[in-house]
Amino acid sequence: MFRSFKSQAFFLLAFLKVAIAQESFDWSTVGSICSHITATLAQVPLNYSEPDGGTAAIAVIKLNATVEASQYGGPIFLNPGGPGASGISFALGVAPFLQPVFGNQFDIIGFDPRGVNNSTPKTSIFRTEEESSAWFAQDVTDLNSTKEALPEAWARYQVFGQLAQNRNDDNSLNFVSTDNVARDMLSMVEAFGEEKLQFYGASYGTALGALFSTMFPVRCLDMDGYFNNDMKFMVEDIDKAMQTFFDTCHSAGPQACAFYDSSPSQIEANLEAIYDSVRKQPIPYVSGDTFSIITYDVLRETxxxxxREQAHFPELAAGLKGLSTGNGTSIFQLINEMLAPPSEAGPTADDVLQLQSDMASINSTFAGTEGLQIMTYCSGWKIRPEGRFNGPVGGNTSFPLLIMSSTIAPCHTFCSAKKTSSAFPGSALLQQDSVGHTALFAAGSNCTLQHLAAYFANGTLPEEGTICPANIPPFGGVNNTTSGISPRSFPLPRLRH
Structure with a gap:
């Protein structure tokens, strides 16, 4: 089934692009592409404060339920995060796997949020792909790598923000915001003839879900930090994840972990030696027409x-082993698989001195990455629509939320998940004992899947304090004898957060 579904995916994406160019579809005339998949453009107000002031077209794809009408459970909307990752591509990749988990009584809905991918308004800061590529090629992952890295990044993103203002000729950027995406979801829910949203969000998708639940509580990450561009919390668990890599590599032994050494501390020392080596002499990589340079910053980002996915630990170990002998092949392959374009977040007035102070206050060897990086990038963003949502999130929802998190969660910590859960009375927090970003895809866990299925099927919440084991530890072995879905089965987009 997956092969045929995948082949249809290419056709559907091409179909959507043609439909968007022609503006030939709306929600009331859903175009059936095959017996199980439908695609359409949902027409929604560009500005909900002025509904007659133009429209945005939201590209939507649906994997249809396969039950009798009397058993129909309604639509479940998906968002993969990013922000700005394609919900269309995400749904085409994961819907055939998720529908058996949720139940085939549900439609699975993927959509591209307004302003990105296949949806309109089309937004871009840069005039050409070459201009965009040249800009992002200069981005630095670790703004603590040199004394110049943070000030230079700050200056670059003042330019970026000014470009956005200068090139926002039609004011479309004023209406590309998370609160408007939430309003779009409500419009689509109502277009389905439903009153309440059923939703699964990963990464930024959890922020979107929390915002929807705040704005429309009867319709129903440290979210307040996200909406106020205070994301220092994002690195809190990264050192824990790094230590877990050292510990599990050692305990797995040399047969399972290529970067094995006599103790976790020695493995850490070996990594520090590689850092020092690539700082002094970056490693060139050439294979046929493919070429790259593995610098300290590229290695840190990798x-x-x-x-973010403990399933990558063996590949990371192999790549580091190669680098220790000057061979960049394995690490380049991992880089090529995982790198993704940068993401966007809310505006701030931070200057260089404030950002340097923020970075100094973060007790982490990764202090100059992730949250601080995003805060710096957003420091120059001056487009601030009136009435933009700035938090806080929270409220009494008509049905309790299920929030899931890995125990050690780089980018969005387990502590943040607990804070979000406390903001929504009656919600349940499911902890998955794994390392990685987003519980469902960080590591396979039958236990997590079973709780997720029970929640969507009949609203059952896990008991307080429930902890689900991962099926497979980072370097192999078995935690759960029941076969299940591996996270590597899901063709996921590589997300920044």
Whole structure:
């Protein structure tokens, strides 16, 4: 089934692009592409304060339920995060796997949020792909890598923010915001003839879900930090994840972990030696027409991304082993698999001195990455629509929320998940004992899948304090004898947060 579904995916994406160019579809005339998949453009107000002032077109794809009408459970909307990752591509990739988990009584809905991918308004700061590529090629992952890195990044993103203002000719950027995406979701829910939203969000998708629940509580990450661009919390668990890599590599032994050494502390020392080596002499990589240079900053970004899915630990170990002998092949392959374009967040008035103070206050060897990086990038963003949502999130929802998190969660900590859960009375927090970003995809866990299925099927919440084991530890072995879905089965977008 997956092969045929995947082949249809390419056709559907091409179909959507043609439909958008022609503006030939609206929600009331859903175009059936095959017996199980439908695609459409949902027409919504560009500005909800002025509904007659133009429209945005939201690209939507639906994997249809396969039950009788009397058993129909309604639509479940998906958002993969990013912000700005394609919900269309995400749904085409994961819906065939998720529908058996949720139940085939549900439609699975993927959509591209307004302003990105296949949806309109089309927004771009740069005039050409070449201009965009040249800009992002200069981005630095670790703003603590040199004394110049943070001030230079700050200056670059003042330019970025000014470009956005200068090139916002039609004011479309004023209406590309998370609160408007939440309003779009409500419009689509109502277009389905439903009153309440059923939603699964990962990464930034949890912020979107929390915002929807705050704005429309009867319709129903440290969210307040996200909406106020105070994301220092994002690195709190990264050192824990790094230590878990050292510990589990050692305990797994040399057969399972290529970067094995006599103790976790020695493995850490070996990594520090590689850092020092690539700082002094970056490693060139050439294979046919493919070429790259593995610098300290590229290596740091690769490690950060690998820590988001513990299934990547063996590949990271192999790549580091190669680098220790000057061979960049394995690490380049991992880089090529995981790198993703940067994401956006809310505006701030931080200057260089404030950002340097923020970075100094973070007790982490990764202090100059992730949250601080995003805060710096957003420091120059001056487009601030009137009435933009700035938090706080929380409220009494008509049905309790299920919030899931890994025990060690780079980018969005377990502590943040607990804070979000406390903001929504009656919600349940499901802890998955794994390392990684987003519980469902960080590591396979039958226990997590079973609780997720029970929640969507009949509203059952896990008991307080429930902890689900991962099926497979980072370097192999078995935690759970029941076969299940591996996170590597899901063709996920590589997300920044």
């Amino acid at each position: 490690i950060l991304l690998a820590l």
